[in-house]
Amino acid sequence: MAGSTKNSVHEIFHSMESGPEGASSTNTAQAWLDHRSRSLGLFIDGKLVVPADRPSRSLTDCEGAQLCSVMVAGDEDVSVCSSSSVIGFKSWSELSCSQRAKVMLRMVGVLGQHAVCVSEVCDVCEAACPPASLIRLLQFYSSWAQLRDALMPSWTPRGVVLVVGSDDCSLQQLMIKVLPALAMGNSVIVVPGLSSAPPALLLAELFSAAGLPAGALNVLTGSDTLFGAKVAANQNISYVTFSGNKQEGVLLCEATAGLGVSVSVSSILGARCPFIVFESADIDSAVDAIVQNVFTKRREVHWVLCVQESVQERLVSRLRLRMSGMKSLSLRSEEERRLVEAAVQEAEQQGATLVQSCSPPSSGAQYPPTVILGSAPSSPCVVAPPPGPLLPLLTFRSNSEAVALANHSPHGLAASIWTEELTLALETAKSVCVGSVCVNSVSLSDPSLPVSPHKESGSCTDGGQEGLYQFLRPSSSSSPPLPRSSPLSMDYSQFGSAAPPTTIIPADSASTPKSLPQFVGGKSCKSVSGCSLKVQAADGAVLAFCPDGGRKDVRNAVEAAVKVQPGWMKKSASARAQSLFSLAKGLEAKRRDLSASINTQTGLSLDKADEEVELSIARLNDWAAYCDKLQGGTPSLPLSGSALSLPEALGVVGVVLPDENPLLSMVTLLGAAISFGNAVILIPSEKNPLPALTFIQVLQASDLPAGLVNIITGYKDQLTVSLANHSVIKAIWYWGSAEGCQFVQHSCSAPLKTLLLSIQQKGGERGRDWTHPSILEEMGRNAVQWKSIWIPTA
Template sequence: MAGISTQTVHDIFQNMEYGSSSTSFATAQSWLEKHSRTLGFFADGTFSCPAERQMYNVTDSKAEVICSIVCAKDQDVASVVSSASAGFKTWSELSCYQRARVLRRSAGVLQRHSQCVSELCELSQSPTSPAALIRLAQYYTSWAQLRDTLMPVWTPQGIVAVVVSDDCSVYSLLLKVLPALAMGNAVIVVPGRSTSLPALLLAQLFMEAGIPAGVLNVVTGSEASLGVQVAQNPHVNYLTYSGCKETGEDLAKAAAGCGLPMTYSFSTSSVCPFIIFESADLDSAVDGAMELAFRKKKDCQWVLYVQESVCDSVVARLRLRMAAMKCVPHASDADRKLIDTAVQGAQQQGAALIQSCPPPPAGGLYPPTVLCGLAPSCDTVISPPPGPVLPLISFRSSAEGVTVGNHSIHGQAASIWTEDLTLALESAKSLSVGSVWVNCHSVMDPALPLCGRKESGNCTDGGREGLYQFLRPSLTPTLPRSTHTSINYDEFGSAASKFLIPEGFDPSSVPRFYSQLVGGQLRKADSDCTRSVLGPEGTVLAHCPDGGRKDVRNAVEAAIKVQPGWMKKSPATRSQSLYSLADILEKKRQDIAASIQTQTGISLEEAEKEVELSISRLSDWAARCDKEQGGIPFLPQSGSALSTPEALGVVGVILPSSKPILSLVSLLGAAVAMGNAVVMVPSEKYPLPALEFIQVLQDSALPGGLVSIITGDRDKLTHALANHSVIQSIWYWGSIEGCQFLQYSCACPLKHLWLHCECEDEEKGGRDWTSSNPSHQEELWRRAVVWKCVWVPTA
């Protein structure tokens, strides 16, 4: 019979050739023809193709043009934002049930048109399973229904901008769009080229499901420049980015100073460890490694770590399985140059090469390649090239395997292979990554949070935890919008300190000299300089150290020695330490209250109330230490998964002037209760209460070095905290210029930022520290943790 292959199953497995594709893409082609193969942006529920606009072409895997797309201009962005403003008003006024009903219909529409969605994603070189997208829509439908019930004191951000790069998947795009819609926001999508067509189709399908006009908008063009234009619009309330690190950094620096909260997920640029222990099923582990490393399109780069005792066996299995494999396509000629450079450099450093066949001299194909015998410091390990290249490193003990797995500056995910469950769970706990797959890889479900560590991101997507980036506490003021100002970032915080020479010196009243707390010890500033502390009437009350970069470095060095041990202590132990701190503050309440009165000029009665509330707040955090434990969500697939909150690491806190002791203990309690170490910078205006609090810390059971308090120029110390690579998060109360500097500087190295503008001529930073609203404590707790999910298959 014509068309029947004479190949046997054995032959197919031997040559491992790709089968012929039977996909005609007829449905997707029909949709494109309906739009004359020219698409504009989607706003106010319709497609718009303004005249006199530049166009860019979308090509398929054969480099053939399948469609042209309009590049939006400034006026187009303004029109889209205006549409989103009207859409948000309509969408936010609906009840949770009404929004959930629309999203439920969206899941049905996705299911009906899944063929077109699948074909269009494939044509755009961004293949995605429609079933995964349908599962996303169904999952967030339920959260739309339950928002007011389970999160009653939270309100939507408003207009949310979702920006993705060219190499971002459609799944990652909807993982941000759907929860934003479910929480009642309007969304403006700025897609990359590979996701432009699927994003436009999905916007049209959501309109068919009944989403009001203007609620979901898609604006096309260069994602970096368009993202900046959207961020600079004063009506946009929040921006989240997903994709490659280079584009994200450019966006962060260009949009700094807009007064817009921004978060980033650099998943596509991450380097992830694939660890094979000697107790693993080697055949399954090798199959998993090859499936990840040699696929056509990878979500991230992988490095293979193999325990020394089984390294030869793993290499032998790789040689056997790779022997008949064909070349794998890669993206571009530029990728080919990177691959050739990396392979040649690895060979020059002594790496052994395993390839299925010699590489072709040029073109878009390259054979699956394993580079054996590399050192962890090799450039190919630190930054593997794109394409089917897998670096391999051996390690001796299980502890060393975890250590080399944490060697990367990234922390997106890890895959570990072992039949020893105890080893699996201990290794998963010790790896500094957001997701750990045990004896599997790339398992995803929207019920589990995706939270990158280190340079892989500073936001949480997925699960209930991922909803909070699209919400804010109802009573918390937002960061005021501003315009980008010209700042010399290199010279920020470098101005000379202003020293005050008091007039009318009274020899009977000599000002006290305070010390700062660094590494658990009372110390002078490294510069030996001091600064005068003025009272309400302008008199000199005391002198405090004028700390700087070296003091911050000493504090962080002490913190990283003690923080891992503090984090590993049981929550009950941390709880008792905080209760002890509250008890000591109770004993010294009169001294602290007197310091507040002297410094701020308020009445003694009001100062005593602040101290009383501070004692209560510390007790709240002590009680909460062992109450936040994550969970085990129910999943549609076989297996189990754990979701747990973990400490950020070292947190830098620039304190507000308002309520100097209450704000200090509220922020300190949140960070320390969750296992973090803290470097705190008191208000320049009111540093004395914090300096008096040092005695409370020294008498407490907290380990020395866990909390450091450094006084001095706020901008100078902010600069030092921002440029320290170990500090994972900065909570800032200060100037608009300081907020802009942090947004610009903390894109590399990436940090979690929580920014608040505090006017120089006002005591209030905008937050009511005396409020007992539960959303305030919930917000503080969520700022103090990152999430880890561990997948354990059972079948």
């Protein structure tokens, strides 16, 4: 080619230079924007609408030039959109599975015809989503639309699903939630962020042209993420799911607390992800992957490079060579540049050195690719890296040290592991606390792989069959949803702080009720406070006294649970099953005492009490048999390579038990938690704690590790506050008051916890049916999180 400089293969191999980039065009995208006068409205009831007298927001490109204006919807638009979605849900859900699949396949054809326009609109808006990825998503979920009734017959769509994105959320992150929700028969309202609004409106228009019924997909654009909370307040919304950065996800969770709608979060933007390079890795390939994925114009995550000491110098020298001549990258604003410069200066003051592709420009929103050498794991540039092309480099000596570095983060989104040793790769992949692991590759994803971002990175599963269940509910009435309501006026700092009445235990005498212990760390014990509560019968008579547990008791229980849970999780499923079978035998040996406790406290007849004990024994045996039934697999991928999907334990689960069926509900939730490797802290019902306290005798005689199951009695609200505020507890299953549900939703967004909430029914209203067999599958899926491991091949 004229004017080109030819290098030998030997020179290219050592310089690792990339070829020239092809010229990009945005003519089609600009024409689409011009056709709409660069003023975008809303997509409601199958058509683009531009209501008058609405404010708007300006969207600029990477150079600061205005691309278009995006309308800010008003209350009237939300109401019209909600009504349209209800009608759209009716027409969409009444179609057969085959008919919905055909519509989604027609979307593939329409998207193929307009792939250039979609790609260019995503590029100019910096809302990355290659058309090939969208086509793969549509093809995958169209097949699940076809098979829903055949493979998931006991589940039904939720209704109207609200998908909210932050301003920096990409179109692909939205579609990962929109398309499975549609495939399961829901209607969807999308509230995109500013950058993803134009491509979301374009896709809604294309999908409507493919035959999607009017109202099945609506797009509302707003002023910020809190606009999503305003939409969620509409009574027709059945489920809310968020994708974007953590800060806006927290705001959405807090703003929707008390609405009676479930909210899931994927806070994937800005997550800190480990890039681990072992001495057995192909260093040249690892360096090339670093340059291609770390030093790019737009990064959704922050990578931290962890390198084995023996190859550090070799890797850094290759990085220097590969980075030489790279230009400075554009940042979003001058403010971002100041944040980057401040982080770099602080790292240098702490002794770090820099590897930069060129000198930073004197001004402007740009900064060169920079590797920070010698930074400590606790350095701010590692713990909370700013936006920009910065790559902290840490070193390790052993595999265990590499895992410790990788897990030293509040995030758990993804990891990249580089080694030619398969055993080392799999061992490390299983040990790092992240939802997705790529071996000898970076950021590969496919909708067939279920991924549950760990820790602060998310509270739901996306992808695979497992990711579909967030958009479904059990068909039976055994699991009623949260009732929709308006948020209560609450002072969250005062919840659970009311001083309980003091109970003075009378001096020992023949007529004094006995004092029953709680169960912490494998031992029967009193509460740290030394106070007690009355255990009363249905007629008000005092049956016994139980400990009044508090924050310190929860702390002790968590410490005991954390010590034993990793070992319990690593046990084989068959070993856990044997322990549960043994627990069921112990329960059967104590059936007379447990029947008496249910009869005495609840007022049920002995026959009914004995029936509940019998059901509880059967339920524990069911969980023992279920231990090895929720398995992972090897999904089929469109690319060469092998993949694994693995169910993993959540960690420590806090369970606030219901009043009804005190024994059956307890063993159901206990069995769900421990059968899949979790440790559990049980808070028995204030009204009916006696069966749980009697069950302690069964636990004492079991072979469960000490600390795996803890039972703390006391006032429900106070103990709920302690569970919600403990950073180590990964999930809370709560049965209680509307105030308690609202508090848990508001408080468990930072740190993020997986929630299962139910309002305690009053006045004889029917709550959850604990005898229904479908509860096994439902609770089993709530007790695990999923990890995907991708090992590509040539």
